[in-house]
Structure formats: structure tokens, C-alpha cells
Amino acid sequence: MSNINDVARLAQVSKATVSRVLSGSRGVKEDSRQAVLRAAEILNYTPNAIAQSLSSQSTNCIGVICATEHIQQSTGYLQALEKQLKEHRKHLLLRFANDAESVLNAVDELSHGLCDALVVVGARFTLPALDGDVVLIDCLSASTANSVQCDRVFAVETAVHYLCSQQRRHIALVNFSGGDAALQTIDGYRQALHNYVVPFNRQLVIENEPSVRIALQKLVNSGVKFSALLVTNDSQAQEAITMLNQYQLFVPEKVLVFSLDGSTRLPGTNAIPAIEYSLENIARRAVALLLGERHGHESDLVRGSLLLA
Template sequence: MANITDVSRLANVSKATVSRVLSGSRGVREESRLAVLQAAEQLNFRPNATARSLATQATDCVGIILSPQLGNRLASMLPLLEGALARVGKNMLVRFADGAQQQQQAVDELLGGRCDGVLVLGTKQPLNPDSRLIQLDGVSESDNLNLCYDLTFATESACRFLLGKGHRQLVLMLDDKSSPAGKSAIQGYQQALQQQSLPYNSQLVIDGTDNQQALLGLLNRYLPFTALVVQQDAQAADAMRLLREFNLHIPQDVSVISLEGSALASQLTPPLTCIEYPSERLAQESVRVLQAQLAQSLRPADEQQKFQGRLVVRESVVAR
């Protein structure tokens, strides 16, 4: 098995130069760097991870923290994050934590020597500011950098698509309309209505925590509607099932559009039109930004970076 001495001999450089090249340190001539990399590849040399960590004071590991109750949308990002991290030579350590206290404890533990940085998915509570921490779809009030889905844009886009098809009574079903995400969605809903000079009816905005009960209450109040905008694909599946029990056909009687666009969307009957969540872009950008913050030791950024979804038209929406 080749070692660092073999690489240094083949590359005709010192062992210290080999160590600097393989650890990514600066101050090495390009000619020497290329010689080391070619020698390492020729000898199939892979530096010991533990030794490299001791030399560079880096773990080459990024922690991922998420709630066990997290929806399919964010949980499905784990393989995308793993792939993005692998491409930059990082490993992934996943921790499940619920609530502000557990999540902060998990952050402190991982940043205490186990990981170089941490990505927190979907936290609803502000976490202590740290340049090694990035939140994905976290609370907007946090002092940490938050990369998030532009739910205002997604909701406005979904509603404008329906309005363009002639729909005028639109129901908006949310996880929690009092949450920051819920308020963002309502803002997009109102903006779309205002552009068409249509009134806002708060009775058509419902909480979907108990999907069937929320929609059942709406049906029992005999409020007319021709289209349903849901926050999650699972809500669409439940709504379609209940609407059929009331002899309402999808999409002939009620059109349905989702703000998620998971794998479930294409499996429903009819296949679900949606504003697709930008999972791959969020995963790639979160890793890139975290790498930049770790390399430059940037101070925590008190800002959000929003990512827009894209409209995927299937068969659950028809014109009126």
C-alpha cells in the first residue's frame, strides 16, 4: 500500500509539500501541486482521514439536523445533500431533533468538534448565530443565513395560473396559516387576487393540519369554490379523496394545484399540477454557501436567500 513517502518520491517533492497539497493548503506552486496529484492518482494513494483531520483541524464532515416530523419535501433533500457534499469531499452526519432546545443542543454538539459546519432543515425557532450554520427553510427572524423556498412567489404563481384558466373562487389550504410560511403564502394569494381586482375572503383560507376536517368544514358551509391550492402534495391526495366522496370530480368540478411537487404528485389520479419545490438547487447552493463561509470565516449573515419554484403542468387543472 502506497504512503506519503512514495508519493513524495514519485512527484519529486518533499513530504511537507505532499501534505499541503492533499490538505488543500495554499502556498504550493501549481507545477508541484499537479505533480503530487498525478503521483497520488498513479499510486492510488488515499490519505488517512484521521491523520488529515489532525493536520488540518477539520473533520470533513457536515451535520444535518432535522425534525423526525419533517414533511416529505425536506426529508427528500437528504440524498441530494449527501451527493452535493460528496462532490466537495465532505461526509454527512444526520441528527434528528425536535423543538428549539433539542435543535440548539444538537448544533452545539456537532459544532463542538464533530463537524465543520451544520445545515438545519425546516427549523421553526431562531438558533444562536454562527457563521458555520445555515438554515434551510428556517424562520425568517433568525440571524443565521436562511436559504428558503419563496412561498409567496409560489402561491402567487399558482393562483395566477388558476385565475388565467378562469377560476375566481380559490381555496388556499395551509399547514398553519399563522406561521411565517402560512403568512407568506397568504401574501402571495392576496397579491394574485388584487391583480385581478378580486376580493379577499378569509373563509377560503383554511388550516390543513387535519386535512379532511378542514375541507369538510368548508364543504358543509356551502362556500362555492372551483379550485384548491394546497401547501403539500399529501394534502392534495386527501382533498381529492374527500371531494370524490361528495361526488365532485377532479378537475371537472374542482381543479387542484400543489405548492410542493414531490414524487407523489405524478402518482396521483389525475396527476397533480404543482409549483415544484427547488430541492436540487437548494441542496447545491446550501453546500456552496457553507463552504464559502467556512473558508472565509464570514460573520453570520442576517438575511434570507429565496429560491423560486417552477410550474409543472399535469392534469389536475382545467379551464372554467
Template structure:
């Protein structure tokens, strides 16, 4: 079914029918009603690409995250999608799998498709080449009327940002674990190029230093920001002969993997070793034992980032909305037991 058929049925010109359907130009209400009635009768579906070209913007919001299978990103994306649905917007979701070049390519593609807004969900990269390339893409998109907002990044990108207090949250967690009596710590860390990893590790290490508790480099083990990464990092930690009373995984999904690794080595959590994470993804309350973590309002963060991107009064200055985390002590952490046998089998 074509636009010309809709125009003939409604008794208007094709140009009037087009304007009535895309809503970019004022059309008399009686004519608009006739066109919409004809379109409904004929089952006409407007060409979204043509409408985007006509209006210089589509009703699509692009969401670019590291990995939508990660519950952290899934929860934030859920908030975005709910808020977008309330505004009659379509969400296009893409995962970069933490590949900087892929992220830039997705921004370029959304820019070419004239997406109404682009949301960057997840940590930025400590990479000057990436910063320059991403800034170039975003500046061109913004000059063309596009809107951009981010979650949990970007020291160099001048865009509206929902910023979790990663450093402060990790520091508060360290203080809570110190208050339980722990003095021997290890950290399962993610890729050092990610700003979130750098901030959480720095906050945790800084709070320990304030209490006079060292965190030697050999007790920080890197791994992928995944369940498998946490599992491998925990095994590596034990293989090094490190005997902490408490382990901090910089993200909950890594902590889930670590919990499995400790069990395989015959270690009980928290009797032999305490374990804590960060984010409070939904599943950690159902673990056995439930995970101590820093709770972030993930769904709310999704709603907040799309609201920032679509806000009317933008001006020239970007806005930063800071989101605090709350330490939640659960059964995976307990005071260290002097008599506990922590040597892995």
C-alpha cells in the same frame, strides 16, 4: 487495535502516526505512506472524536430538517448527501418535527461535536424567543469556525441562505388559476408560525386581491404540514359549507391528503373542484389526476445549500441564493364548469 501498535509497525513515534492519520500537520510522504500501510494492515480505524478535537472540526455535516419523511425534505437531503459524498463528508440527519426547542437542542449538540457545518432545512418560526435562542447558538458556533447555511427561512438569522421564492411562486400560481376562469377559491394552510406558510398565503392572497377576487378568512383552513393535515383541513373546509371552484394547498403533501378527502365526499377533481399544491415533490406526477403545482428544483437546492456552507470566500456578509419556482399546470386543475355539482355528499 491501538495507535501505538500502528506506530510500532510503521517504525515511527505515536505522535508522527497521529499526525499522519489526521492530516493536520505536514508529515514526510514516505512516513505517511508507512503509517497508512501499517494502519491498513492492522485494520486500525481512527477515533473520529479524537480527530475532531485535534483538528477543531470533524468531517461531519449536520442537516436539521422538520421531517425527513416528508418528500420535500427528503429530496433536498438527497441533494445534500450526494454533494457531501463527493467531498468525502459524512451527513448526520435529524428531524425536529417542527418543534422549535428540539431544533435549538440539535444545533447545540452539533456545535458540541464540532461539526464542520450545520444546514438548517425548512421554514423558520415566527417566534421571537426562538429567534434569540437560535441566534445565540449559531453565533457561538460561527465564532468557533463553524459554518451555517439554511434553506427556506430565516428573516432574523444572518446566515447563507438558499431562498425559494415562495411568495412570488404562489402569486404566479394564483394568476394561472385566475386565467383558467376561477373566481371562488379556498386555501388549505399550514401552521401560521412557519415563515413558508406566511409567504405562500400572502403571495396567493395578494395576487387574487390584484384581480379583485376576495379570499375571506373563513375560506382559509389551517392544518398540519402533512398529508393527514391536508386531509383534515379539506374535510373542515367542506364542513363549513364553503363551495370553491378551486383549492390551493400550500404544500403538495397537504394536497395529497385533500385529494383523498374530496374523493371520500364524492367530489371529482377537477370536474367538481380543482386542486393545486406547491413544491412538485416527485410523487405528484403519478397521482390521478396529476397535481398542478409550483415546481422547485429540490435536489439542486440541497446541493446549493451545502456549497454555500462550504464556500471558501465567506467574508462578513451572508449570501442569499434565490430560487424561483415554475408553475406547472396539470390535470388536477381545469376551467370551472358552471353546471358542475360541487356540493359535498
């Protein structure tokens, strides 16, 4: 007799997706729903068998695959997600991953009866093909439409507006190493410079370089003048400040560093200007996607706010 594993395998989706389709839950992509229904019909997976399977397959656990590199950011996301899930009487089952293969391994493990749905958080690498119902949070390359992302265009436009107001018009950018986030960031950067009648200088942009140290070496060695530096997150900002001071490009006197995602205050220093995102807001939207409770008019682009030193 066929079981839920057979249906999931034939439909090429997770068991959680099969359960959600057959229980009538919302939030499942139409093509996935149709694939599950076709597989159930082909395998003669009867309603009685389905009901018995569903009664034992629900775990009230949400699998969270944490792919963020920085422990502080990871902790913030996990705390926000756990708080939101607890309000819905759901539990968080955690796995870590640092590349596409380990994401697939975690998905395979968590999909075998351990949890009802999956979330991938903060991947800074190209993700493998995932089921359409896997929710992505702040991943640079979104492989599904079921994602909550930061509004990168708005973030860069806000940053450039602030830097120009501080008379810093030679603005360098160390962009994301790739993915949708990199494309959105450079688009926002170009548009913001255009709005302030600042010429776009390709030498001021470092792309496809995951190491901020090497990116800064390229920038400094190019000899191009810059009075401000945009980096993608707080960790990069702190490393950039140390390096710039070593190059005698003292911060903030000669170069004003701006983080496009968060800022911390180190002992004896001021917090650097940054775009700050509400992790609670991001987690709330992600859980709404997981539970099929998102309203049609709601956007999954989260805008940050300007945080000044």
C-alpha cells in the same frame, strides 16, 4: 488552560463557529466573530493553542438536522445535499428532529467535535434561537439570516395565474400553520387575487391549522363555494383529493387541487398541477453559505417552476 469549548461557551456560539472565526473563514456574522475574538482574549486563548486545537477540530463533516415530516421530501433534500457536499470533499452527518427541543439536542450533540458546521432542513415548527452561522433550508420560521428559502409569494402568484386561466376564480387556500412562510403565502395570495380583480374572501382561507383534514372540514362546513384549492405540499394535496371525493366534490371536475410544493404521480392517476423546486439548486446555495462562498449579489430566495398534470 482554556480550550475551544471554553471560548465557545463564553461567546455563546458553537465550536464550529470558533474554528471558522479563528481560522479566518468567511460566512460568519460580524457579531459572532466579535464575540469569539473577545472571548479568546478574555480567556487568554493563545495563537499556539488555537493552532493546535484547529488541527484536531476539523472533521470535514457537516451536521444535517432533518426536520421534514415526509420521508419522500427528506430523501430528496438529503440526496441533493450529499451530492453537493461530496463535490467539496465534505461528509454528511445526519440527525432527525421533530420539535424545537429535539433540534437543540441535535445541535448540542453535533457541536461537540462531530462536525464543522450545521444545517437544519425543512422545519415546520418554530425553531429555537440558533447560532447565526447555522444554515436553514426551507424552514417556515427562519431564526437566522443564514437561510435558503422558497419564494412563496412568487409560487402563489404563479398558482393563482394558472387557476384563473382555467376559469377557477373561487380559490380556497389552506395556508401554512405559521411562520414567515404563512405570511408570505397570504401576501402572495392577496396580491394575485387583486391582479385578477378577484375579491378576497376570508372564508376561503384556512390558517393556523396543521391538519389538512380539519382544515378541509372547516372549509366545507362553512358552505362557501370554491372551485380550486391551494395546499402547501404534495402530501396535503393527496390527502385533500381523497377527502374532497368523499364529500362528492370530485377532483378535478368540481375542485382543482394545486400543490405549492411538488407533485407525485400515483398509480392510475395524473400528477396534479404544482410548483416544483430544484432541490439541487437549493442544496448548492446552502453549501455555498456553509463554505462562505456566496456572492453578495445572489439571492437566497429560490423560485420554483410551474409543473402541469
